[in-house]
Amino acid sequence: MQINQGQRIKVSHLMPGEPCFSVNIAITAPGLTLDFACFGVDAAGELSDDRYMTFFNQPNTPCGGVALRPAAGNAAQFSIDLTRLPKTIERLVLTAALDGNGTMAQVTAGQVSVGQDRQPAGVFTFAGQDFKDERALILVEFYRKEGTWRMMASGQGFNGGLDALVRYFGSDVAAPAATGPVAPALDFTKRLNLEKRIAVEAPHLIDLTKKATISLEKVGLGQHKAKVCLCLDISASMSSLYSKGLVQAFAERILALGCRFDDDGEIDVFLFGINAHQPDTMTISNSKQYVPQMIRNYPLEGGTRYAKAMEAIRQFYFPHSNAKGNSPQVTASDIPVYVMFVTDGDTSDTSAVEAQVRASSYEPLFWQFMGIGKSSRPKQASRLSSMFGMGSASIGSSDFPFLDKLDNLSGRLIDNANFFSVSSPDEYSDAELYDLLMGEYPGWLKLAKQKGLLR
Numbered sequence: 001m002q003i004n005q006g007q008r009i010k011v012s013h014l015m016p017g018e019p020c021f022s023v024n025i026a027i028t029a030p031g032l033t034l035d036f037a038c039f040g041v042d043a044a045g046e047l048s049d050d051r052y053m054t055f056f057n058q059p060n061t062p063c064g065g066v067a068l069r070p071a072a073g074n075a076a077q078f079s080i081d082l083t084r085l086p087k088t089i090e091r092l093v094l095t096a097a098l099d100g101n102g103t104m105a106q107v108t109a110g111q112v113s114v115g116q117d118r119q120p121a122g123v124f125t126f127a128g129q130d131f132k133d134e135r136a137l138i139l140v141e142f143y144r145k146e147g148t149w150r151m152m153a154s155g156q157g158f159n160g161g162l163d164a165l166v167r168y169f170g171s172d173v174a175a176p177a178a179t180g181p182v183a184p185a186l187d188f189t190k191r192l193n194l195e196k197r198i199a200v201e202a203p204h205l206i207d208l209t210k211k212a213t214i215s216l217e218k219v220g221l222g223q224h225k226a227k228v229c230l231c232l233d234i235s236a237s238m239s240s241l242y243s244k245g246l247v248q249a250f251a252e253r254i255l256a257l258g259c260r261f262d263d264d265g266e267i268d269v270f271l272f273g274i275n276a277h278q279p280d281t282m283t284i285s286n287s288k289q290y291v292p293q294m295i296r297n298y299p300l301e302g303g304t305r306y307a308k309a310m311e312a313i314r315q316f317y318f319p320h321s322n323a324k325g326n327s328p329q330v331t332a333s334d335i336p337v338y339v340m341f342v343t344d345g346d347t348s349d350t351s352a353v354e355a356q357v358r359a360s361s362y363e364p365l366f367w368q369f370m371g372i373g374k375s376s377r378p379k380q381a382s383r384l385s386s387m388f389g390m391g392s393a394s395i396g397s398s399d400f401p402f403l404d405k406l407d408n409l410s411g412r413l414i415d416n417a418n419f420f421s422v423s424s425p426d427e428y429s430d431a432e433l434y435d436l437l438m439g440e441y442p443g444w445l446k447l448a449k450q451k452g453l454l455r
Contacts, residue, residue: 035055105133
């Protein structure tokens with residue numbers, strides 16, 4: 001059956017029986033690249049839950065009602081089971097958007113076919129002559145009316161791309177979770193572009209970013225924005241960890257976290273031994289060989305001093321704050337800084353480090369310390385007890401008494417540090433590590449907001 005633009009028809013008339021069917025999209029557009037998506041919107045016409053935007057990086061809805069199967073070229077197949085959709089979803093809107101330059105006027109032919117068992121029951125066709133400067137299209141819609149699902153062939157164009165479609169549906173996918181800590185939000189379009197870059201430039205990070213996402217969503221930080229900084233020990237005792245590739249693998253895990261916290265695809269890196277250094281940033285483009293190259297440029301040193309690196313980090317992010325730690329005043333920012341601080345030994349400048357931690361408690365900066373030595377896994381297994389009033393000192397001992405002290409340091413505006421230890425950087429699985437990294441950070445965000453550190 002040929003379906004014309006604007007035509008509406010009951011799904012049951014096209015495909016009698018259970019409304020499970022496929023929508024196949026094929027567009028001929030030489031030189032153009034298209035992204036396909038399905039928006040599940042509510043009665044207000046809004047995408048109130050970003051899990052019901054089905055696209056290349058989120059190919060299934062949580063209910064299983066919509067699934068995307070990309071095909072070669074500018075083509076895709078959506079499998080739809082209307083019976084699985086929650087009652088809050090009133091419409092499914094299938095779209096195409098340009099990735100890159102061009103307009104929909106360059107489309108030479110387009111077809112949307114709907115059917116079951118690979119047999120098309122209805123076909124809607126269109127061409128570039130129907131459009132001008134549009135960069136996105138609403139292709140077809142499935143909507144409820146009087147308890148019955150119907151289909152409409154739309155063919156409506158938008159001057160903007162995917163971001164215009166997101167705004168059109170009133171999406172709040174860039175907003176922080178209402179139940180989570182108050183925090184800045186990622187720009188949806190920039191995040192989408194970063195995910196595309198990861199798929200092309202750093203596919204080894206895809207699984208890591210997905211696992212990081214799960215951990216962040218558990219604590220209401222699925223759309224949270226922050227800068228991520230990795231501070232690495234380059235003292236001589238770290239030699240075997242670098243030579244075995246364990247530091248490189250750990251750095252990739254932190255970069256993946258950074259890719260979920262920010263949309264620029266990079267993290268800042270600082271080093272400390274006897275001195276402090278700031279090498280080039282770690283990016284998705286240079287990630288595979290970042291640590292081996294970095295350690296060639298910054299050879300291991302004979303000593304361990306934290307304070308200079310901590311001061312350098314604070315000066316880098318908050319140049320107008322009091323980095324020396326005297327008479328601290330509140331420094332406010334829109335975006336917090338999460339510092340992953342990795343060491344295999346205690347420092348020789350303890351007083352200076354304590355001063356840095358106390359002073360930085362007046363800044364939107366959180367220190368996550370990880371000591372590499374004796375595992376504290378038994379203590380971490382009981383970590384949830386800290387939620388019920390038990391501090392870290394009461395649930396186990398450590399090979400890093402000074403880092404334990406920083407975790408419970410007095411004289412701070414707010415608690416701005418957490419600590420755990422591992423026998424090796426790869427002791428925890430990816431999922432376990434990301435859960436561990438979010439142990440105290442969400443609580444710190446709330447306190448930072450209350451004290452005016454975060455605007």
